[in-house]
Amino acid sequence: MTWWRNISLSRQGTDRLVGGGLGLMAVISASVVFFILIFVCRGALPALREVGLTRLLTDGRWLPASSREPQYGVTAMLAGSLLVTAGAMLLATPLGLLSALFERFYAPRNLGRWYRRVLELLAGVPSVVFGLWGLMVLVPAINRWHPPGQSLLAATLILGLMVLPTLALTASAALESVPAAYFQAASALGMGRAATILGVALPAARTGIGGGALLAAARAIGETMAVVMVCGNIAQIPGSVFDPVRPVTSTIALEMGYATAAHRSVLFATALLLILMVAGPLGLAAFVKTQQKKRTVRHA
Amino acid sequence: MPDPSRHRRTRTADRLLGALCWASALAVVAVFLWLLWDLLSQGLSHLSWSFLTGTVEDAGRGGGIAPVILSTLLILLVCLAVAVPLGVGCATWLSEYQRPDGALAGAITKAVDLLASVPSIVFGLFGMVFFCQVLDLGFSITAGGLTLACMILPIIIRTTLTGLHSAPNELRLGAAALGMTRHSALRHLLIPAAVPGIVVGVTLGISRAMAETAALIFTSGYATRMPSSLSDSGRAMSVHIYDLAMNVPGGAANAAASAAILLAVLTAINFTASKLSDRWHAKAVVTR
Amino acid sequence: MHKIPSYIPQPLLFSLTSIGIAATLLCSCGKKDETRQLILTGSSTCAPMVADMAKRFEESHPGTRIDVQSGGSSRGIADATSGLADIGMISRNLKEGEDLTPHRMAMDGVCVIVHQDNPVENLTKQQVIDIYTGKIENWKDVGGADKAIVVANKAEGRATLEVFLGYTGLDNADIQADIVVGENQQAIKTAAGNPNAISYVSIGEAAYEAEHGTPIKLIQADGLAPTTGAVANGSFPITRPLQLVTKGEATGLAKEFIDYATSEEVHDLVEKHLFVPAGN
Numbered sequence: 025m026t027w028w029r030n031i032s033l034s035r036q037g038t039d040r041l042v043g044g045g046l047g048l049m050a051v052i053s054a055s056v057v058f059f060i061l062i063f064v065c066r067g068a069l070p071a072l073r074e075v076g077l078t079r080l081l082t083d084g085r086w087l088p089a090s091s092r093e094p095q096y097g098v099t100a101m102l103a104g105s106l107l108v109t110a111g112a113m114l115l116a117t118p119l120g121l122l123s124a125l126f127e128r129f130y131a132p133r134n135l136g137r138w139y140r141r142v143l144e145l146l147a148g149v150p151s152v153v154f155g156l157w158g159l160m161v162l163v164p165a166i167n168r169w170h171p172p173g174q175s176l177l178a179a180t181l182i183l184g185l186m187v188l189p190t191l192a193l194t195a196s197a198a199l200e201s202v203p204a205a206y207f208q209a210a211s212a213l214g215m216g217r218a219a220t221i222l223g224v225a226l227p228a229a230r231t232g233i234g235g236g237a238l239l240a241a242a243r244a245i246g247e248t249m250a251v252v253m254v255c256g257n258i259a260q261i262p263g264s265v266f267d268p269v270r271p272v273t274s275t276i277a278l279e280m281g282y283a284t285a286a287h288r289s290v291l292f293a294t295a296l297l298l299i300l301m302v303a304g305p306l307g308l309a310a311f312v313k314t315q316q317k318k319r320t321v322r323h324a
Numbered sequence: 325m326p327d328p329s330r331h332r333r334t335r336t337a338d339r340l341l342g343a344l345c346w347a348s349a350l351a352v353v354a355v356f357l358w359l360l361w362d363l364l365s366q367g368l369s370h371l372s373w374s375f376l377t378g379t380v381e382d383a384g385r386g387g388g389i390a391p392v393i394l395s396t397l398l399i400l401l402v403c404l405a406v407a408v409p410l411g412v413g414c415a416t417w418l419s420e421y422q423r424p425d426g427a428l429a430g431a432i433t434k435a436v437d438l439l440a441s442v443p444s445i446v447f448g449l450f451g452m453v454f455f456c457q458v459l460d461l462g463f464s465i466t467a468g469g470l471t472l473a474c475m476i477l478p479i480i481i482r483t484t485l486t487g488l489h490s491a492p493n494e495l496r497l498g499a500a501a502l503g504m505t506r507h508s509a510l511r512h513l514l515i516p517a518a519v520p521g522i523v524v525g526v527t528l529g530i531s532r533a534m535a536e537t538a539a540l541i542f543t544s545g546y547a548t549r550m551p552s553s554l555s556d557s558g559r560a561m562s563v564h565i566y567d568l569a570m571n572v573p574g575g576a577a578n579a580a581a582s583a584a585i586l587l588a589v590l591t592a593i594n595f596t597a598s599k600l601s602d603r604w605h606a607k608a609v610v611t612r
Numbered sequence: 613m614h615k616i617p618s619y620i621p622q623p624l625l626f627s628l629t630s631i632g633i634a635a636t637l638l639c640s641c642g643k644k645d646e647t648r649q650l651i652l653t654g655s656s657t658c659a660p661m662v663a664d665m666a667k668r669f670e671e672s673h674p675g676t677r678i679d680v681q682s683g684g685s686s687r688g689i690a691d692a693t694s695g696l697a698d699i700g701m702i703s704r705n706l707k708e709g710e711d712l713t714p715h716r717m718a719m720d721g722v723c724v725i726v727h728q729d730n731p732v733e734n735l736t737k738q739q740v741i742d743i744y745t746g747k748i749e750n751w752k753d754v755g756g757a758d759k760a761i762v763v764a765n766k767a768e769g770r771a772t773l774e775v776f777l778g779y780t781g782l783d784n785a786d787i788q789a790d791i792v793v794g795e796n797q798q799a800i801k802t803a804a805g806n807p808n809a810i811s812y813v814s815i816g817e818a819a820y821e822a823e824h825g826t827p828i829k830l831i832q833a834d835g836l837a838p839t840t841g842a843v844a845n846g847s848f849p850i851t852r853p854l855q856l857v858t859k860g861e862a863t864g865l866a867k868e869f870i871d872y873a874t875s876e877e878v879h880d881l882v883e884k885h886l887f888v889p890a891g892n
Contacts, residue, residue, distance in 0.1 A: 278768075
């Protein structure tokens with residue numbers, strides 16, 4: 025859309041005003057994350073200075089309040105966050121996409137609308153309700169199969185369920201805005217429904233779907249209250265899906281309200297590491313996207 | 325002459341994808357019904373008109389949840405009044421006023437994406453320091469709403485961006501050719517074309533805000549009296565549910581009843597939102 | 613309408629206007645008269661009970677307004693120290709270096725719980741220690757079925773953990789847990805959902821849940837039954853105080869409220885929340 029600024033004929037004052045206003049809004053929106061980063065850094069500074077980054081990353085266990093020998097190993101927790109998020113996305117992406125396809129292409133019109141309502145409601149179920157449901161229904165079921173029940177698997181299932189509406193609804197909106205002409209063309213070529221969906225609709229909607237997946241992954245990595253109930257909260261790298269894990273967020277949820285001075289600062293440092301861990305891949309993804317876009321613009 | 329084996333393959337693929345879609349939709353609905361049944365079987369006996377209209381008694385084990393519902397709606401209103409204009413404005417600027425590969429736009433998009441992954445409890449602690457203390461709003465509905473606004477901002481920006489990106493380029497070219505001012509092109513062509521995206525963003529944002537607990541415990545607070553202004557502390561429904569379920573022995577039934585009401589309120593809000601957006605969509609000059 | 617940027621769609625305008633009107637209306641009717649206000653923050657265990665006390669206090673003392681906020685004991689300590697709150701609430705003893713004045717409202721006992729179907733009735737202190745340090749890993753070693761024990765521990769910093777460590781003389785580093793939980797309710801639901809789990813929680817809460825059909829069982833400590841009565845007469849070994857804390861001596865309205873919250877007038881509320889009134 026680079027051409028827009030070049031070819032617009034308008035040189036009106038109101039346009040400049042509107043543009044300036046919108047730009048201000050964008051700067052405000054972006055500055056929120058910087059405020060939060062500053063806030064988290066300020067909280068984390070004492071821990072980074074006294075405990076140090078190396079100890080945070082190399083300590084074997086998580087015993088921040090031990091009177092004998094406090095240990096601050098957060099590596100297992102960062103791994104826990106990654107594993108739980110990856111698991112949730114692995115579950116939610118296919119289900120969410122199929123849900124969106126169902127609503128857009130396969131369901132009768134009214135049924136599709138109802139299905140959409142269900143997804144919207146599912147998105148609004150408080151995380152504590154998901155957590156309790158997981159603890160009382162899912163965990164005992166897994167426990168009968170393979171104790172203790174609170175596990176990577178349980179956390180993955182609950183989180184997957186929680187982020188599924190985000191994925192499905194954004195994918196559905198992206199599919200809705202695929203131009204009708206594409207479908208007419210596909211139909212004129214005698215393409216079947218599945219071929220049209222897989223070959224035309226999904227590729228055309230991929231940016232929107234990708235954006236939704238990003239939101240869903242972010243939600244999964246930042247989710248607090250539900251995971252804490254079902255993941256078992258043992259800071260270890262799990263050997264199987266039935267082992268408990270402890271994501272960073274559940275540590276913060278469990279301990280922040282009860283932590284004093286040094287312990288509290290370490291928790292902030294953990295939050296900072298989590299945010300940085302997200303920032304890395306995000307920067308990479310953005311870089312790749314700009315490269316891709318450059319190519320498309322050149323082709324067009 | 326069409327190849328019959330190809331025809332059969334196409335039909336099989338069609339059937340297979342259809343079956344998968346139906347299966348996953350059924351699975352999702354089944355889980356939702358299971359969850360709902362669980363809530364209703366615990367909470368239904370506690371649901372009554374007086375539960376809706378009464379005040380909180382006995383730490384939530386008795387009485388009703390009227391002040392909690394009102395606080396929740398006020399928090400939501402503050403949150404949306406800030407997050408929606410800000411988010412739509414930001415996305416519009418990113419999409420229509422900036423080169424997509426520009427450094428500033430890239431940095432802002434990244435910052436917003438990063439915001440999406442901040443744990444909700446960190447939002448709560450941040451809100452407590454920034455809104456309650458630095459801006460001196462105290463533990464109040466305003467502070468809670470603003471904290472939530474920060475939280476749902478990325479959702480609204482992302483979905484609006486998707487909507488704007490999918491608006492056909494012909495709209496922009498046509499508008500430019502006609503010499504339309506940029507803001508009227510936005511108003512009459514591009515924003516209406518982005519409506520499906522914005523609606524999804526607002527819906528998801530509302531759901532997220534209604535479901536949020538951790539960010540609100542520290543900002544809008546715990547008080548259960550009827551709020552008399554936006555500077556009062558007011559307990560949101562999700563906080564109430566959390567407190568009843570986790571801290572009040574014997575609160576489980578009322579927690580389930582409150583959760584059922586939260587879903588009902590959400591249904592009502594979503595219904596209104598979709599009606600509003602339909603009307604707005606119909607009024608727009610171009611509806612795709 | 614022309615003054616408003618036209619890209620803002622109607623529904624937004626509507627919501628913006630309505631919120632503006634609501635805000636002005638609400639602000640104008642609030643904060644009229646001189647009310648004396650008090651802010652309490654802290655322990656989520658204390659918050660529901662103190663909120664009930666505050667409600668009754670407001671009714672009997674017109675012109676006062678007591679806002680109770682939850683968020684954890686350390687928030688209570690931090691806010692009372694910084695002055696953000698007039699009074700902090702904590703569900704543990706003050707630690708060294710926490711320069712605040714405590715006012716005890718109630719006592720709470722902590723007991724070991726298991727699933728209802730578990731045949732074990734009593735555990736000695738040594739058995740509890742052995743189970744939590746991983747020396748005993750099977751229920752059959754303490755008179756139960758031949759099943760592996762699932763040990764549920766509390767998260768770092770929780771008052772119940774500190775009380776439990778105090779009783780057993782262990783350091784948290786010695787404990788070999790299979791699961792870590794936070795709130796009492798999470799521990800109760802973990803034990804209720806797993807026939808082989810062991811955990812420890814607040815006695816009042818566990819007794820209430822067991823009475824109301826949750827499939828858990830309270831375990832005797834060295835033959836002593838965990839009841840609120842045993843906590844009240846001081847014979848039960850594992851207890852913690854629920855306290856209000858202030859910076860220096862309390863004055864004015866804060867003193868009035870603390871006197872009220874530690875008086876006999878609120879004993880029924882303390883008991884309703886399944887704790888034991890202090891001073892018994």
